[in-house]
Amino acid sequence: MESRNAVLKFIANHQDQISGVLSGFDRLVFRGTLRSIAHAAGMNQYLCSNQILLKNFGSHASTSASG
Secondary structure, eight states, rough: OHHHHHHHHHHHHGGGGGGGGOOOSOOOOOOOOOGGGGGGGHHHHHHHTTTTOOGHHHHHHHHHHHO
C-alpha cells in the first residue's frame, strides 16, 4: 500500500505536467521508436545537446537504461 501512496503523491506533485494516467495489474510494457534519434543526425543532435562524446555513449546508455 505504501507504493500506491508514493504514486498518488507523485501524481499530485506533478499534476500540471500529466495529461493522463495508465494503470495495470502488474506492469506496463511500451514498445516503439524514438523517431527523433532513429537516424544518425538525430542521434548526433541528442549527444551534442547532452554533451556526451560518442566514445562515452556506451556508458551513458548503460546508466540511462538502468536508472
